[in-house]
Amino acid sequence: MGEVKDVPLLSELLKDSPKNWGKWGADDEVGSLNYLTSLEVIRGVGMVRSGKVFTLQVPMGAPEGDPIWPGRRTAQRVNVMDHSHYQCGKGPHFPGELHYADDMMIMYLQGSTQYDALGHVWYDDQIYNGFEAETTTGGMTKASVLPIAEKGVVGRGVLIDMARYRLKNVLDRGETFDHEDLMAAAAQQGVEIKKHDILIIRTGFIGSFYTMPSDNFYDNFVEPGLTYSPELVSWFKDMEIPNLVTDTIANEVTIDPVSGIALPLHSALMRNLGVAFTEITILDELADDCAADGQWAFLYVAAPLKVVGGSGAPVNPVVIK
Known part of the structure; x- marks a missing residue:
C-alpha cells in the first residue's frame, strides 16, 4: 500500500459503478433482498433432501474471546441473578419457592455473526438508495437493520469452498479471489451459482481463530477475501x-491490493447495489458435510435481531440440507 495521498477516493474509484437505487422505489431499505420473493423461498425449500441442520453463528461471549473486528470489544456476559443470591438470602421470593438465573450481555451489535444494515457504510454523504448520511445520526432512521430483520432472509444458498478449492485449510492472509475463481470452484464442486442465490464463501479464516492464540490471529491483521474489480461488481449485479x-x-480482503482502499466492496456492493452482508459465520462443519455428500446447495434461513435504528445485528443463520 502506498502513501495515503496515492489512494483514490471511493467516489473516484466507483464513479462508473452501477447502482440499484430506486429500483424498488424511493423508500426501499432492503435492497437486493427484494430478489428473494416467495418463488425463491419455494426454490430454497426444494433443496432440502436429508433434513440435516447446520447453524452458522460463532459462540458469543466465550471465555477465550470471540472473533471480532480489531478495535471492538468482544461480548461481555454478566450474571445478575443465580444460585449465589439465594445462598446469601438475597434472591427474590416467589410463592412455591421458584428460583431462577438471569444475566445480561454488553456487546457491539456487529460483535458476533451478524447482518450489516444497508446504511452501515457510505461515501459522498449518501447511504444506500440515496438516503442522506445525516439519517445515521443518533441511530439509523433509514436503511437500518430493522427492515432486513422484519423481512427475513430465505432462499437457495450455495456454498463455495475457496479454501478447499485451493487445497488449503485456510486461505493466506491477504489472499484474494474473484467471481471467476468462484465459478471455477463451483464447477469443480459440481454445483452452479444461479441467479438470486444466497452466496456463501468459505475461506477457513474464522475457523482458524479457534486454533491459535488470539494475539496471533490479530497480528498483522489482513483478511483473505473477494477483491474489487468493475467486472466482479457487474457479475454481482447481473446475477442479482x-x-x-x-x-x-x-x-x-481488508485492503484492496490494487487501489489501496479499505473495504471497497462494502461500498460497491452494499451501498450501491444493496447486497446484504453477513459476516463472521463459521462454515467448516457445513463444508465438510457438503464435501462428503456432494450437496453444495441447500435452504438458507436467517433473520437478524430486530434492533430499531441499528447499523447491524447478531444472527444465527440456519442451513437445512
Missing part, C-alpha cells in the same frame, strides 16, 4: 445476488 455470506469479519 441478494446476500453475501462469508467466514471472515468483513466479507472482503
Whole structure:
C-alpha cells in the first residue's frame, strides 16, 4: 500500500459503478433482498433432501474471546441473578419457592455473526438508495437493520469452498479471489451459482481463530477475501445476488491490493447495489458435510435481531440440507 495521498477516493474509484437505487422505489431499505420473493423461498425449500441442520453463528461471549473486528470489544456476559443470591438470602421470593438465573450481555451489535444494515457504510454523504448520511445520526432512521430483520432472509444458498478449492485449510492472509475463481470452484464442486442465490464463501479464516492464540490471529491483521474489480461488481449485479455470506469479519480482503482502499466492496456492493452482508459465520462443519455428500446447495434461513435504528445485528443463520 502506498502513501495515503496515492489512494483514490471511493467516489473516484466507483464513479462508473452501477447502482440499484430506486429500483424498488424511493423508500426501499432492503435492497437486493427484494430478489428473494416467495418463488425463491419455494426454490430454497426444494433443496432440502436429508433434513440435516447446520447453524452458522460463532459462540458469543466465550471465555477465550470471540472473533471480532480489531478495535471492538468482544461480548461481555454478566450474571445478575443465580444460585449465589439465594445462598446469601438475597434472591427474590416467589410463592412455591421458584428460583431462577438471569444475566445480561454488553456487546457491539456487529460483535458476533451478524447482518450489516444497508446504511452501515457510505461515501459522498449518501447511504444506500440515496438516503442522506445525516439519517445515521443518533441511530439509523433509514436503511437500518430493522427492515432486513422484519423481512427475513430465505432462499437457495450455495456454498463455495475457496479454501478447499485451493487445497488449503485456510486461505493466506491477504489472499484474494474473484467471481471467476468462484465459478471455477463451483464447477469443480459440481454445483452452479444461479441467479438470486444466497452466496456463501468459505475461506477457513474464522475457523482458524479457534486454533491459535488470539494475539496471533490479530497480528498483522489482513483478511483473505473477494477483491474489487468493475467486472466482479457487474457479475454481482447481473446475477442479482441478494446476500453475501462469508467466514471472515468483513466479507472482503481488508485492503484492496490494487487501489489501496479499505473495504471497497462494502461500498460497491452494499451501498450501491444493496447486497446484504453477513459476516463472521463459521462454515467448516457445513463444508465438510457438503464435501462428503456432494450437496453444495441447500435452504438458507436467517433473520437478524430486530434492533430499531441499528447499523447491524447478531444472527444465527440456519442451513437445512
